[in-house]
Amino acid sequence: MKPEEMEIMLATDCGSTTTKARLFRRIRGEYRFVCTGEAPTTVEAPYEDVTMGVRNAVREVEELSGIRLLSDKGIIVRGSTKEDGVDLYATTSSAGGGLQMMVFGVTKSITGESAERAALGGGAIVMDIVSTDDGVPLYKKVERTRQLRPDMVLVAGGTDGGAIPPVIQAVEILRIAEPKARFGAAYSLPVIFAGNREARKQVDETLKGRFALKIVDNLRPSVELENTDPARDAIQQLFMEHVMSHAPGYDRLMKWTDVPIMPTPMGEGMMFQTIARLRGINVIGVGLGGATTNVYSVFDGKFVRTVSANLGMSYSICNVLREATMQNIIRWMPFDIDEGTLGDILTDKMIRPTTIPQTLEELIVEHAVAREALRLGLAHHKFLARGLRGVRPPESLDDIFERRAAGTESYINMLRVNLIGGTGGLLSHAPRRVQSMTVLMDGFEPEGITRLVQDSVFMMPHLGVLSTVHSEAALEIFEKDCLVRLGTCIAPRGIPEREDGEIMNVEMTMPDGSTRTESLKLGDIIRVPLEFEEVAKVRITPNRECDVGEGPGQAVEVDVNGGVAGVILDARGRPLRTPTDRVEMKKLLLKWFRALDMYPKEALDRFEKEVG
Amino acid sequence: MSYAYTPGLKVKKFTLVSKQRILPIEGEVIVKEGDVISYDAVVARTHVPGDVNMIPLFYILGVEPYELPRVVLKKEGDTVQKGELLATTKSFFGLFKSEYRSKVGGTIELISDITGMIGIRDFPVPIDLTAYISGKVRQVIPNNGVIIQTPASFVQGIFRVGGERHGEIMEITEPHVELTTDMIDKSCAGKILVGGSLVTADFLKKAEAEGVKGVVTGGIRRVDLTKFLGYEMGVAITGHEQTGLTCIITEGFGKMTMAKHTYELLKSCEGRLASIDGATQIRAGVIRPEVIVPYKESEISDFKEEEDTLAEGMYPGTRVRIIRQPYFGAIGTVDSLPAELQQLESESWVRVMTVKLDDGRNVTVPRANVEIMEE
Numbered sequence: 001m002k003p004e005e006m007e008i009m010l011a012t013d014c015g016s017t018t019t020k021a022r023l024f025r026r027i028r029g030e031y032r033f034v035c036t037g038e039a040p041t042t043v044e045a046p047y048e049d050v051t052m053g054v055r056n057a058v059r060e061v062e063e064l065s066g067i068r069l070l071s072d073k074g075i076i077v078r079g080s081t082k083e084d085g086v087d088l089y090a091t092t093s094s095a096g097g098g099l100q101m102m103v104f105g106v107t108k109s110i111t112g113e114s115a116e117r118a119a120l121g122g123g124a125i126v127m128d129i130v131s132t133d134d135g136v137p138l139y140k141k142v143e144r145t146r147q148l149r150p151d152m153v154l155v156a157g158g159t160d161g162g163a164i165p166p167v168i169q170a171v172e173i174l175r176i177a178e179p180k181a182r183f184g185a186a187y188s189l190p191v192i193f194a195g196n197r198e199a200r201k202q203v204d205e206t207l208k209g210r211f212a213l214k215i216v217d218n219l220r221p222s223v224e225l226e227n228t229d230p231a232r233d234a235i236q237q238l239f240m241e242h243v244m245s246h247a248p249g250y251d252r253l254m255k256w257t258d259v260p261i262m263p264t265p266m267g268e269g270m271m272f273q274t275i276a277r278l279r280g281i282n283v284i285g286v287g288l289g290g291a292t293t294n295v296y297s298v299f300d301g302k303f304v305r306t307v308s309a310n311l312g313m314s315y316s317i318c319n320v321l322r323e324a325t326m327q328n329i330i331r332w333m334p335f336d337i338d339e340g341t342l343g344d345i346l347t348d349k350m351i352r353p354t355t356i357p358q359t360l361e362e363l364i365v366e367h368a369v370a371r372e373a374l375r376l377g378l379a380h381h382k383f384l385a386r387g388l389r390g391v392r393p394p395e396s397l398d399d400i401f402e403r404r405a406a407g408t409e410s411y412i413n414m415l416r417v418n419l420i421g422g423t424g425g426l427l428s429h430a431p432r433r434v435q436s437m438t439v440l441m442d443g444f445e446p447e448g449i450t451r452l453v454q455d456s457v458f459m460m461p462h463l464g465v466l467s468t469v470h471s472e473a474a475l476e477i478f479e480k481d482c483l484v485r486l487g488t489c490i491a492p493r494g495i496p497e498r499e500d501g502e503i504m505n506v507e508m509t510m511p512d513g514s515t516r517t518e519s520l521k522l523g524d525i526i527r528v529p530l531e532f533e534e535v536a537k538v539r540i541t542p543n544r545e546c547d548v549g550e551g552p553g554q555a556v557e558v559d560v561n562g563g564v565a566g567v568i569l570d571a572r573g574r575p576l577r578t579p580t581d582r583v584e585m586k587k588l589l590l591k592w593f594r595a596l597d598m599y600p601k602e603a604l605d606r607f608e609k610e611v612g
Numbered sequence: 613m614s615y616a617y618t619p620g621l622k623v624k625k626f627t628l629v630s631k632q633r634i635l636p637i638e639g640e641v642i643v644k645e646g647d648v649i650s651y652d653a654v655v656a657r658t659h660v661p662g663d664v665n666m667i668p669l670f671y672i673l674g675v676e677p678y679e680l681p682r683v684v685l686k687k688e689g690d691t692v693q694k695g696e697l698l699a700t701t702k703s704f705f706g707l708f709k710s711e712y713r714s715k716v717g718g719t720i721e722l723i724s725d726i727t728g729m730i731g732i733r734d735f736p737v738p739i740d741l742t743a744y745i746s747g748k749v750r751q752v753i754p755n756n757g758v759i760i761q762t763p764a765s766f767v768q769g770i771f772r773v774g775g776e777r778h779g780e781i782m783e784i785t786e787p788h789v790e791l792t793t794d795m796i797d798k799s800c801a802g803k804i805l806v807g808g809s810l811v812t813a814d815f816l817k818k819a820e821a822e823g824v825k826g827v828v829t830g831g832i833r834r835v836d837l838t839k840f841l842g843y844e845m846g847v848a849i850t851g852h853e854q855t856g857l858t859c860i861i862t863e864g865f866g867k868m869t870m871a872k873h874t875y876e877l878l879k880s881c882e883g884r885l886a887s888i889d890g891a892t893q894i895r896a897g898v899i900r901p902e903v904i905v906p907y908k909e910s911e912i913s914d915f916k917e918e919e920d921t922l923a924e925g926m927y928p929g930t931r932v933r934i935i936r937q938p939y940f941g942a943i944g945t946v947d948s949l950p951a952e953l954q955q956l957e958s959e960s961w962v963r964v965m966t967v968k969l970d971d972g973r974n975v976t977v978p979r980a981n982v983e984i985m986e987e
Contacts, residue, residue: 138666138729139663139664139665139666142663142664142666143663146663146664164726165677165726165727165728166727168724168726168727169727169729172666172722172724172727172729172731173666175721175722176664176666176721176722176731176733177664202726310846316846318844318845318846319846321844321846322844322846323846339835340833340834340835341866343833343834343835343865344833344834344864344865344866345865345937346834347834347837347845347865348864348865348866348935348936348940351770351771351864351865352770352864352935352936352983354980355935355936355978355980355981356936356960356962356978356980356981357936357956357958357960358936358937358938358956358957358958358977358978358981359937359938359957359958360957360958360959362936362937362958363958363959363960429960431958431959431960431961432959600959
């Protein structure tokens with residue numbers, strides 16, 4: 001069927017914990033989201049059949065929509081009678097932990113890093129990176145490689161025409177260790193070689209008969225050039241051909257779908273790329289899931305995706321605790337809670353990941369963890385979103401004076417990020433949208449003038465896979481039903497020397513013509529109501545030590561968009577510093593929460609009474 | 613009404629337990645269908661490949677990598693013994709000679725004329741797979757393992773650390789009492805201690821020192837788990853911890869009174885041999901730890917398996933346990949399942965149920981925050 005003839009489309013996402021079904025339909029000439037159904041994912045023991053979870057989720061959609069979607073054979077694709085079923089069924093998947101890859105390179109900071117970017121860009125979680133120069137004894141590299149059970153291996157290394165032996169050494173480690181594939185013990189592990197083209201023959205001879213080898217163009221043909229696309233495409237192809245076809249139940253699911261199954265983060269990433277491309281802006285996106293935190297950036301047209309494999313809100317919540325530290329999580333709570341109790345709450349969430357907060361205190365605990373997961377996820381992302389290492393750029397005066405090593409700093413300049421978008425259960429299910437806006441602000445610390453959006457009911461991966469067939473429908477639904485415009489954050493970079501001094505002055509001309517002037521000191525935060533589709537004219541004059549985009553002390557005049565949370569004037573300073581004294585911090589938090597109307601007033605009064 | 617796979621914990625007086633025992637790689641199954649075997653019987657055997665030693669032989673001998681095949685006296689696939697001459701070189705008209713004797717025994721897997729490395733894999737390590745539970749071999753999976761079946765009492769826990777263990781069940785205290793070190797004495801050696809609401813790291817360490825095989829109790833604090841393990845747990849995949857005993861938690865983290873039904877069933881098994889098993893893995897398709905107390909067929913005259921209510925979903929009358937605050941640990945019966953979304957204290961709108969708790973209270977909780985109790 002031609003895309004323009006499609007009227008009803010169904011997409012699912014088989015997540016690590018939950019399978020989410022979304023139904024889309026053309027209504028009065030417009031493509032719209034209709035309803036949703038969810039059920040636990042069933043890819044692992046004791047069920048070991050992903051289609052059971054898909055059926056359960058789709059059955060909920062059947063009940064809500066009144067359309068018969070399931071038959072004994074699977075999803076009903078409509079025939080000419082157009083009575084039951086859908087015109088298109090597609091799915092994404094991160095079940096069973098998603099696509100898990102090992103990466104081999106020669107130099108850790110050059111080919112290793114490029115290979116990692118290629119694997120992450122292809123929608124994978126990188127389990128480990130083994131490089132010839134990492135200083136780890138050979139036997140340990142072999143041991144590590146043997147212990148892991150990846151879905152796929154990417155081998156890079158060497159520039160075209162460079163030395164061959166270091167590349168072959170990496171390949172020999174792989175051959176000797178012979179790691180076994182995670183699913184389907186009987187099949188050959190897929191290996192992609194994207195290294196020195198002169199080494200192809202020897203690589204083939206070394207791995208022949210032991211692995212399913214695919215050779216593609218070098219992802220680092222020269223030190224100055226990175227070319228990850230061929231490796232990324234090969235990852236996609238092998239993901240379908242080898243990995244998915246061996247995962248429990250996927251052979252059947254592949255027959256149900258009209259288009260290839262796509263890794264969830266790939267679908268999410270496509271939609272963030274779409275926003276950036278359509279609007280010509282710099283974007284940071286995040287998928288805050290139960291097991292992983294995926295961060296995407298499109299900066300000056302360059303797309304980078306990272307997965308923090310063990311930072312998540314349920315299955316991996318204790319890893320956030322471990323990496324962020326108890327003190328950093330507890331600082332976001334305006335009430336007394338001892339470390340032991342908090343540890344128990346989070347460990348209980350880890351072992352019962354599908355539970356949801358019933359009390360306000362437990363909701364605040366989850367928001368606290370989310371801020372830290374985002375903070376750590378962005379730090380990880382910035383580490384990879386940087387210039388090519390090993391390249392010596394032309395020296396500028398700055399370089400001479402600051403002696404910066406080439407490529408060691410992230411090119412992501414938060415002052416130049418125009419939009420931050422979030423998706424994932426915690427953000428989508430936040431009872432007040434201002435909560436998700438604040439969690440994103442506190443985790444990412446936007447600087448200057450930044451719009452914030454979120455996925456309404458978690459459908460970005462679905463729209464990503466749908467866009468491969470019907471981009472017009474995907475975009476229409478994305479704009480109308482998926483994107484929730486949270487609002488705009490105005491936050492100067494820098495902290496003034498005099499902490500009691502003004503950090504910025506903001507003059508706003510509201511849509512009704514009225515004006516509003518706010519003078520903010522360090523630590524202040526103000527929420528100005530401004531509806532979605534409304535625009536206010538704003539003049540921001542920062543303190544001479546602060547910057548909102550035009551340089552320290554330079555005023556900026558700009559039109560800002562509203563949203564469900566309005567415009568937030570954030571003078572808490574960048575970087576955001578929080579007091580170490582608990583009482584002081586609790587008072588500050590309560591001030592911020594009240595200013596933002598973040599939680600019910602009665603609860604904040606109760607917490608205030610406790611602080612005294 | 614949607615069919616929900618609500619995770620729950622099984623607590624069954626009589627059930628037919630089947631355990632699949634599979635070798636890590638193919639090997640030889642040494643029992644046959646119908647054999648009645650003990651938990652410690654070896655059911656299958658194999659040899660797992662040894663570790664690999666990568667040796668930069670070109671560097672040691674002072675030759676170019678491409679010369680390696682010429683100076684190595686063996687070829688790929690040959691075996692070599694520890695101390696055996698592996699390579700020799702001659703130079704300056706044969707006057708100077710250097711040689712290399714293998715420091716390990718094994719199979720030569722790689723002789724690389726590109727990198728000059730040689731790879732020797734240690735000789736295979738024999739692995740014996742035991743039955744784990746006493747019972748009858750129901751099925752042999754050729755070259756891979758067996759399925760063993762037995763009538764048993766069966767209790768699922770929520771979380772565990774430590775490996776597979778066996779021991780006699782011994783009740784140590786009432787379900788609401790915190791476990792203290794003075795409860796442990798020499799009579800506990802070799803036993804699986806059951807009961808209590810909270811176990812501490814000190815208790816576990818003393819029990820370990822006294823030779824206790826396992827502890828099954830209601831709760832543990834995260835801080836005690838960290839102290840006992842010596843590291844912080846980040847992800848809920850357990851089973852490979854190097855601990856001297858296995859600890860199974862039946863309810864959750866913090867002080868949690870062990871469910872009455874669980875406690876009473878375990879107490880009724882006092883003196884019987886139990887197997888404790890099951891790595892905890894929390895993901896889609898949860899794997900929970902288990903206590904299995906097998907029975908000989910002759911011990912049960914009219915064995916009747918209890919129905920598997922977990923698979924039936926939730927209905928008014930289903931027994932449930934609440935697994936999140938503010939009613940964490942409370943047990944009751946589903947009273948109603950309203951279709952409409954309702955608002956919680958957290959302000960979230962979710963699907964809820966009302967539960968009549970055993971203490972008489974009637975409470976409303978999110979459907980996601982209960983698990984079915986199979987009693």
